[in-house]
Amino acid sequence: MKFSKKALRSGVAALAFVATAGFASAAHATTTLVETGSSLLYPLFNLWVPDFTAANPGIQVTTTSTGSGAGIAQAAKGLVQIGASDAYVSDSLEKKFPDLLSIPLAISAQSINYNLPGVKSLNLSGPILAGIYSGTITMWNDPAIKAANPGVALPAHVIIPVHRADGSGDTFIFSQYLAASDAAWKAKYKFGTTVSWAPISGEIGAKGNAGMLAAAAANPYSIAYIGISYANKVAAAGLGEAALKNALGAYVLPTPETIQAAANSVVTDTPPDERISMIFSLGPDAYPIVNYEYAIVKSDQPDTTTAAAIQTFLTWALTTGNGATYLDKVHFLPLPAAIVILSKTQIAKVQ
Amino acid sequence: MKLRPFRLSLLGLSLLIPGALAAVVLFLLIYSGQAIGFNGLHFLYTINWNLGDLYDDPVQVGNVQVPSGANYGILVFIVGTLLSSFIAILIAVPLSMGAAICLAEALPAKIRPVLSMLVELVAVVPSVVFGLWGIAVLIPFIGDYLSPTGNGYGLLATSVVLALMITPIIATTLLDALLQVPKENRESAFALGATHFEVVTKAMMPMVRTTLIGGIVLALGRALGETMAVLMVSGGGINILPTSIFSPVSTIASFIVGQLDSAEADPTNMSIRALAEIALVLFIITLAVNSAAKLLTSGALNVRKRSH
Numbered sequence: 001m002k003f004s005k006k007a008l009r010s011g012v013a014a015l016a017f018v019a020t021a022g023f024a025s026a027a028h029a030t031t032t033l034v035e036t037g038s039s040l041l042y043p044l045f046n047l048w049v050p051d052f053t054a055a056n057p058g059i060q061v062t063t064t065s066t067g068s069g070a071g072i073a074q075a076a077k078g079l080v081q082i083g084a085s086d087a088y089v090s091d092s093l094e095k096k097f098p099d100l101l102s103i104p105l106a107i108s109a110q111s112i113n114y115n116l117p118g119v120k121s122l123n124l125s126g127p128i129l130a131g132i133y134s135g136t137i138t139m140w141n142d143p144a145i146k147a148a149n150p151g152v153a154l155p156a157h158v159i160i161p162v163h164r165a166d167g168s169g170d171t172f173i174f175s176q177y178l179a180a181s182d183a184a185w186k187a188k189y190k191f192g193t194t195v196s197w198a199p200i201s202g203e204i205g206a207k208g209n210a211g212m213l214a215a216a217a218a219n220p221y222s223i224a225y226i227g228i229s230y231a232n233k234v235a236a237a238g239l240g241e242a243a244l245k246n247a248l249g250a251y252v253l254p255t256p257e258t259i260q261a262a263a264n265s266v267v268t269d270t271p272p273d274e275r276i277s278m279i280f281s282l283g284p285d286a287y288p289i290v291n292y293e294y295a296i297v298k299s300d301q302p303d304t305t306t307a308a309a310i311q312t313f314l315t316w317a318l319t320t321g322n323g324a325t326y327l328d329k330v331h332f333l334p335l336p337a338a339i340v341i342l343s344k345t346q347i348a349k350v351q
Numbered sequence: 352m353k354l355r356p357f358r359l360s361l362l363g364l365s366l367l368i369p370g371a372l373a374a375v376v377l378f379l380l381i382y383s384g385q386a387i388g389f390n391g392l393h394f395l396y397t398i399n400w401n402l403g404d405l406y407d408d409p410v411q412v413g414n415v416q417v418p419s420g421a422n423y424g425i426l427v428f429i430v431g432t433l434l435s436s437f438i439a440i441l442i443a444v445p446l447s448m449g450a451a452i453c454l455a456e457a458l459p460a461k462i463r464p465v466l467s468m469l470v471e472l473v474a475v476v477p478s479v480v481f482g483l484w485g486i487a488v489l490i491p492f493i494g495d496y497l498s499p500t501g502n503g504y505g506l507l508a509t510s511v512v513l514a515l516m517i518t519p520i521i522a523t524t525l526l527d528a529l530l531q532v533p534k535e536n537r538e539s540a541f542a543l544g545a546t547h548f549e550v551v552t553k554a555m556m557p558m559v560r561t562t563l564i565g566g567i568v569l570a571l572g573r574a575l576g577e578t579m580a581v582l583m584v585s586g587g588g589i590n591i592l593p594t595s596i597f598s599p600v601s602t603i604a605s606f607i608v609g610q611l612d613s614a615e616a617d618p619t620n621m622s623i624r625a626l627a628e629i630a631l632v633l634f635i636i637t638l639a640v641n642s643a644a645k646l647l648t649s650g651a652l653n654v655r656k657r658s659h
Contacts, residue, residue, distance in 0.1 A: 069614070092406070145485060201594060215504065
């Protein structure tokens, strides 16, 4: 008994030693990049990482879904190497952390989904949505909604607006769209990853895109804004997708063509730091709620190995990673060629 | 004096936990100091919560910088926390009393350990599992059959989920105490001709009353601080006080989690300081509840201690 205990103990010690040695040597051989942030980008990173690490055995990438705000904040503090965000870094934060880069990786859009029994197609506009979310439009058969949908039998039922209860890049894009549509919304609610929502007694705050989907599916007569990467699940849940009035007055659905049209029309306006809103981009077929998905990276990295690894990963994401095999699965679109060049110029700044 | 290394090390260890607690409170106080100064007492009794425009330049208010338009009022969340926990207790107490008495008195001793183990098992189910159940089962049920608007998210869903989570805490505490009631008391009540019901209500329950209150307080502590499950089913009410049991609510703990992500992107840090101030309020509420219960039942938890 005594002997076996001793043997056990030395065995454990030997195992521990081997484990430490193995860990230490692994740490020497590979560079670890930590990514955190946007829950909309998270599924894409999950598709990217296994293929990237297979092609680049020296670099390890871990990825977590925490939210765009956390992605920006933790990248700014240098706690993670890559922050993923649906929103670009704000001017005020840029003043505090001037070395923070916002590098677009792909193009995403947001769908407005509704749960309306018996209604197959629905036209909506920014002012109508601003009215719904600020509590001035409360019924589905409101004159404003009727006017946008001639011939559609709208129920006389209270609208249940669903919004995000957690901080979210989706809320950022959606509220930016409402602020661009409606002066009253812009003055009162502004835009951001969290908004001080209007007091509407029937509203629902849900957690994450998955929570938005569940809330909209469980509540007939509800309306929700959901990232386009959830399109398959939204369709499976039987939710409708609203056509939105764009800058030129046409009602358009979020399809690859309309999202691409929106992205193409802002190419020439995109500044070198690539922080630009794609809301209401001009173009006859452009869908109004489109955005760049960003990697938030500090240009000053603590050492050259890390900087090189970040450059390798982001460059891979813009080339191989922008292929249809990855993006189609999450309904994202690749960056236009001119934007890829801008992004690569920014990546070169990471030292 | 002789140096006693064993005692000294024990002293160090025993001071570790109170020390950590003091450190947390101290941190919250210092960190939220600016927010306390900025908010004043309005913080506690106004209902408008607005992080402000984080994408605009911060403004100078007094000697601190805050995001423009920022306003912090948490009455909605205090009310949501207290109401949901209170209703949860209302649901959980009869349930757990029934369960404990049934286990102690009505069931044969052979299957008691199995069933009581199952009840204890419910207490260790992670809260996110309760939240998922809430979303998948409870909310559609409330929406379809109970709620007038068809919206299942809100105060009722939150309270039911909380009640399920705390029922095993009360039930196991009470069961332990019921099994500790001396055989003599129970049997003499029977000998006097009391019915089984009278034995339980007149001879046994009075002996375990303080333990029951102690268990309820333990459960209340868990309900007040529960975060994830609440965030999933509460409907995230903001800027509006609940008007019925179907209204969306937010509790302090779930609200902190919901806002933290956006607050982190605030260059002035005031948002996070305000969240730290809410955490302080939650801490004070929990402390007040616990102290009140301690006063009510001085010695309440002793019965429980003996049973272990």
